[in-house]
Amino acid sequence: MLHLPNNLRILIGGAVLALILTGIAVYFQSRTDTLPADGEIRNADKPLAVEGIESEIKDGIHEPTGFIADEGLDLVIAHCTACHSAKLVTQNRADREGWKKMIRWMQDTQNLWELGAQEAAILDYLSANYAPVSRGRRPPLTGIEWYELKD
């Protein structure tokens, strides 16, 4: 340090000072994140943005979520992806009653809010696009990737 030219010393000093100030700024900014009070129930993080979804639809699929593009897509994105991935929806199949049961379970136990008048539209969307497909008890193997087995 003793052998450094003065301008370099100033530069290093300035950099250290900037780092400290940034640290202080970050600290105080993070303190503004309010901690929940005792007994306060904090809702899920905000749902994904639902603006501009039209431009994200390709071949009938809303690409960022994987949802089938249909009437009610915006509602499903808004309500269902606040807490969990869209994948939890798209991998499941149920009739209207089954989807309703899942919604009730989430409302009873998982902090899902009331869906009000929008519930019917959501159930329409889910039961139309993610309905059960009968397969029997042991369907043939599908999607086999054939390869030559070497000795």
Place this chain on the structure above:
Amino acid sequence: MNKASNRRNFLKKAGFSSLATLLGAEIVYALPDGYTPLVLQGNNDPVKLFGKHKDMVVLNDQPWNVEAQAHLLDDPITPADKMFIRNNGIIPENIDVDNWTLTIRGESVSQEKTYSLQDLKSNFRQHSYQLVLECGGNGRSEYYPPADGNQWTIGAVSCAKWTGIRLADVLADVGIKDNAVYIGYYGADTHLSRDPNKYPISRGIPIAKAMEDQTLLAYAMNDEDIPIAHGHPLRLIASGFPASVSGKWIHSLAVRDRVHDGEKMAPPSYSVPCEPVQPGTNVPNEDMCIIEQMPVKSLITYPRSGAMLSASQRLPIRGHAWTGTTKVSKVEYSVDFGASWKPCRLDAAVNPYAWQHFEAEVSFPQKGYYEVWAKATDNTGLSQPMLTPGWNPKGYLNNACHRIAVKVT
């Protein structure tokens, strides 16, 4: 990177006012400032986040649910990169190992006692076992009518080497009362709704299971710190039961004088109808029973399904078989859809609840398409069904035979 300011930028871009209009005014979101949703972090690749094998299959990324494929499970001891993830909540951040503690409390302790992680490691004898962990819902995707939840195929199972101390030793040190019935765990993960008063999952085990030699408070997996996705720094391991009883990131255990009533202990979670039901039946919660021992099951881990071989080749097969009861007595294979079965060579388990390795040399009568099916039988004489077993509302306990496709050309 300043998460808080990212957050505000995101809000600005998202156009919150129009969203609020869409959702209806009665919904009020408390927005945690410091949190950026996973999907916006641009980092939801389990290869990068958790070092998982690239062929692991992501069923869900919030919460994380990732499964293996049969051929990925060929190792005798499952390495971390091929171990399934089943999380119910959000993985805890900023784990402070140096200050991590475990508190034992509940109606049936003689005293409440808190141990540091270091206390646990230095004051109790260390044990290592190879232990199967299988999700209760492994195989759910095959049930019809479909059961809701993560649609696991066959890959929500692993057998790693777990190292820790016996839960029984710790309970003896604390002192538990005669009326102890159940142990419940509490972990540091966050509920998906970010409600700080809600646990994502808080399950447990009957006291008899807690007292078994292989029931551990584990701090190492495959001789390393437990990976974060699998419960670092402290995890309960109670093999043979659905893996959901093996709580991750645990900071407290409750010794209960009743069946533990934590999150996802109550039906329909991890429960099946007490009496068999017709598929699709609406079963009231009071007619459901909590799953305990997992049934006998096996997987063919070599070769990968889809092997083509010449008529002169014999096909070596191998895999693992396991059960939540005592042991697997035999494994057989069939190339004619169960019309005939031939025995596999079967290793003994290295310890209770480890999976047992099997192998065989398979020959085929002529050219054509075959499926090689494997069937394990436990020491009580129970075998794996070839069809999906009894339907249950949440699609648990599917131990139907595994099969691979083979073509002889």
